[in-house]
Amino acid sequence: MAGANKKLPLWAEAGLLPTLNLLAAFLVSGLVIWGLGEDPFLALSLLVDGAFGFQEAIGYTFYYATNFVFTGLAVSVAYHAGLFNIGGEGQAMLGGLGLTLAVFLVGDTSPFLAIGLAILGAAVFGAAWAFIPAWLQAKRGSHIVITTIMFNFIASALLAYLLVGPLQRPGGQMPESADFPAGVGLVHAHDLLAMMGMEFEQSPLNVSALIALACTFAVWFMLTRTRFGYELRVVGKNHSAARFAGIPVARMTIVAMMLSGALAGMMGLNEILGEQLRLIGNFTLGYGFVGIAVAFMGRNHPVGIVLAAILFGALYQGGAELAFEMPNITRDLIVMIQGLVILFAGAMEHLFRDPIERLFMRFRAREAA
Amino acid sequence: MDQPFAIETRGLSKHFGDVRANDELSLIIPKGTVHGIVGENGAGKSTLLKMLFGFYRPDGGDILVRGEVVRFQNPMEAMGKGIGMVHQHFMLVEPFTILENIILGSEGGADLNAAKAKAREDLKELEEKFGFDLPFDEPVERLSVGVRQRAEILKALYRGAETLILDEPTAVLTPQETEQLFGLVRQLKAQGKTVLFVTHKLNEIMAVTDDVTVMRAGKVVAVRKTNETSAAELAELMVGAKVAREAARAETGEHKVRLSLNGVYASGDRGHTALTDISLEVHDGEVLGVAGVAGNGQTELLEVITGLRRLARGRIWYDGAVIADEKTTTDPITLRRMGVAHVAEDRLKTGVVESMSARENAILGYQREADFSRRGLLKLKEIAKRAAGYFESQDVRPRNPNLPISSFSGGNQQKLVIAREISRAPQLMIIGQPTRGVDIGAVTKIHDQITELRNAGKAILVVSADLDELLAISDRIAVMCEGEIVGTLKVEDSDEQTLGLMMAGEKRNAG
Structure with a gap:
């Protein structure tokens, strides 16, 4: 029965495979750490402790994870429409720009309105930045992988220009904007919990984590419950x-990319409106690209994306702690560990997938016989 | 060496899942002959070639090369036994010169210049023997398709090919290049080489082969000496008798015109003129069959009627209203609402979304209807209920609408597709290849269903590559050749012979 029932059961697809990929990445990382003369098990425990061991660490882990949820969802919405959006980075930058402009437009007249408009601005600017490559793909056949990656550079240059030009803090030297008016910003988790009478250490974790969860639900609902999501998947x-x-393919391509861009743009909420409270150059720090790995590791399923985002958040936060604790382990080595996770979860996925599929086929054949 | 057979196969079989792509093929190809293999798309020609050339391993049976049983693990071993293949899509590195392409993979050492010099010497001999005249030092990308093909042939000969397999060699050639190729094939034969010429163009078989094997549905259905057969006979053999069966057709009398095409022209995907001055009518209570060898405009005909392809000229009426002309097309959703249902010719490419579940496929094309979605939300319960209903009414197995559609057999997929398309009681059914890839049991059921719809007064247009199918279910049969309708016959006046001749381009008009 070649090819007929090649699919794995859900628990193997969503649980076993990612776990194996992760273990392989950790194994290779462990060998490298061992080669550097450090104890890999100690490193692992430092990493886990640094990511989840205390309240501040947890806050940071989820703060980073929020970025990855946005960019991961962005990649996956495009992916469900058969498009590979690697422009999340640029779309996030534009999202940050959009929300900054919205904030300055409203000024300090009404923080509430400013925040509302800022959320809208982030989504709209991200979507608009994705619209151009999408339109070029749909109407002109320019490949979206090429155009979105080029648009990352354009976005970066645009932001650099604006932040040393019109948007630069008056009298400032850094490529960053003026601070947002007082009171315009998303509430931090520790403040929110304090309001409810709970004590939590300070961290940058803020309300955008909840917005990210709402987006996760919305994407899941859209894909599985709406006609639009159905048509998007067919395309x-x-x-x-x-x-x-009768589904207009070109239009669907454009709309899906704009949704993807809007999600990537909303990453700016977490970084800019949640923490920095001013626009700074290159605030995206590669989160847009990591979103690709998050989406693939999460099997492009919203729940999987949240889990993968937490994993990457933990790697970021725990990795930083690890680099701090172990002198031989530098920041670069942490990047390498992240790279290995991406490598095993994405590029070398078939390393485990194929043998496991074969194993399952053999089991099934035996059951059938 | 005095074994007279270049290639022989005995009971050669290859299965893909339940599909018998090649079923007990036995053929004999004598040395020094040009042997044609004809068959429709999907008849199993490519599978056979891939086994002969070591791409696939047979599931059963033997291949003998010059009397010796061979078990090729890969194409290298096939080449080692003197089998060369020229693929439909050339395997040449475009920026490389012809010479570089020819020695590619057999350079025999690190010194490329020495290899080239040696190859140039060796090739001179081959060139003279077979009358090649190729610009060895030109990059392939600058050369015409015909020259590239000759380079491929020379490459195979250089590797010591005694038997050359040409897979659809003329598909990309101009008529002049085709003539040249035929000249080369004759030259090869004169020098004692064996040529296996695979095509679905009958006139080429007649022009260049000594013997011809006709394949259908994975089997050899006939072997003929070329000079003792005719294009018409081959056409008939190709499409052949599957189930000769008279459906119970009720008298429906004269009815109004449901669909009419008037002087329709349209271009194909490659920009060529695919439809030329097509005019036809389909009445209520009638099945109009459209026959023809594949690739003669039938696909484009289905597409213009169902709103998937623009007209270049002409007009299409449905129920007295224009649905398409050179300026307008009606989109498929509107057409479905007007009562036009479409069973797509290429089920897996167009009619279903392979990786989606049967349940999700059950609403494809109807997803915007009020039954299945309201205010943009899918009515999942309703959809599940409907899908289950289709499974029940059509006896689709296994009874699990949550499985991906690709895990159902062709027949069960098609039953589901037909259930979907008749669910809204269409007035006009446009059906492409109703039983392609469908098992015999389902064929009968599908034919009965088409006849029932006809008896209920629906208008039906069926395009099929299977003449017996058309003879069994049609009231009239229109025959297409090279984008034109060469004639339309009443089914009472048609037989396979006449239709075969018309499919080869002979004009007829009656009925």
Whole structure:
């Protein structure tokens, strides 16, 4: 029965495979750490402790994870429509710009309005930045992988220009904008918990984590429960069948990319409106790219993306702690560990997938016999 | 060496899942002959070639090369036994010169210049023997398709090929290049080489081969001496008798015109003129069959009627209203609402989304109807109920709408597709290849269903590559050749012979 029932059961697909990929990445990382003369098990425990061991660490882990949820969802919405959006980085930058402009537009007249408009601005600017490559793909056939990556550079240059030009803090030397008016910013988790009478150490974790969860639910709902999501998935799987079903492929391509861009743009909420409270150059720090790994590791399923985002958040936060604690382990080595996770979860996925699929086929054949 | 057979196969079989791509093929190809293999798309020609050339391993049976049983593990071993293949899509590195391409993979050492010099010497001999005249030092990308093909052939000969397999060699050639190729094939034969010429173009078989094997549905259905057969006979054999069966057709009398095409022209995907001056009518209570060898405009005909392809000229009426002309097309959703249902010709490419579940496929094309979605939300319960209903009414197995559609057999997929398309009581059914890839049991059921719809007064247009199918279910049969309708016959006046001749381009008009 070649090819007929090649799919793995859900628990293997969503649990076993990612775990194996992760273990392989940790194994190789452990060997490197061992080679550097450090104890890999100690390193692992430092990493885990640094990510989850105390309240501040947890706050940071989830703060980073929030970024990855936004960018991971962005990649996956495009992916479900058959598009590979690697422009999350640029779309996030534009999102940050959009929300900054909204904040300065409203000024200190009404913080509430400013925040509302800022959220909208982040989404709209991110979407608009994705619209251009999407339109070029849909109408002109310019490949979206090429155009979105080029748009990352354009976005970076645009932000650099604005932050040393019109938007620069008056009298400032750094590539950053003036501070947002007082009271315009998203509430921090520790403040929120304090309001409810709970004590929590300070961390940058803020309300955008909840916005990210709301987006996760919205994406799941959209994909599985709405006609739009159905049509989007049909386009992603088979253009010919989409045309047969009367779905306008070009329009769907554009809309899906704009949704993807909006999600990436909302990453700016966490970084800019949640923590920095001013626009700074290159605040995206590669989160847009990591979103690709998050989406793939999470199997492009919203729940998987949240879990993968937490994993990457933990790697970021725990890695920073580890680099701090172990003199031989530098920041670069942490990047390498993250790289290994991406490598095993993404590029070398078939290393484990194929043998496991074969194993399952053999089991099934035996059951059938 | 005095074994007379270049290649022989005995009971050669290859299965893919339940599909018998090659079923007990036995053929004999004598040395020094040009042997044609014809068959429709999907008849199993490519599978056979891939086994002969070591891409696939047979599930059963033997291949013999010059009387010796061989078990190729890969194409290298096939080449080692003197089998060369020229693929439909050339395997040349475009920026490399012809010479570089020819020695690619057999350079025999690190010194490329020495290898080139040696190859140039060796090739001179081959060139003279077979009358090649190739610009060895030109990069391939600058050369015409015909020259590239000759380079491929020379490459195979250089590797010591005694038997050359040409897979659809003329698909990309101009008529002049085709003539040249035929000249080369004759030259090869004169020098004692064996040529396996695979095509679905009958005139080429007639022009260049000594013997011809006709394949259908994975089997050899006939072997003929070329000079003792005719294009018409081959056409008939190709499409062949599957189930000769008279459906119970009720008298429906004269009815109004449901669909009519008037002087329709359209371009194909490659920009060529695919439809030329097509005019036809389909009445209520009638099945109009459209016959023809694949690739003669039938696909484009289905597409213009179902709103998937623009017209270049002409007009299409449905129920007295224009649904398409050179300026407008009606989109598929509107057409479905008007009562036009479409069973797509290429089920897996167009009719279903392979990786989606059967349940999700059950609403494809109807996802915007009020039954299945309201205010943008899918009615999941309703959809599940409907899908389950289709499974029940059509006896689709296994009875699990949550499985991906790709895990159902072709017949069960098609039953589901038909259930979907008749669910809204369409007035006009446009059906492409109703039973392609469908098991015999389901064929009968599908034919009965088409006849029932006809008896209920629906208008039906069926495009099929299977003549017996058309003879069994149609009231009239239109025959297409090279984008034109060469004639339309009443089914009473049609037989396979006449239709075969018309499919080869002979004009007829009656009925």
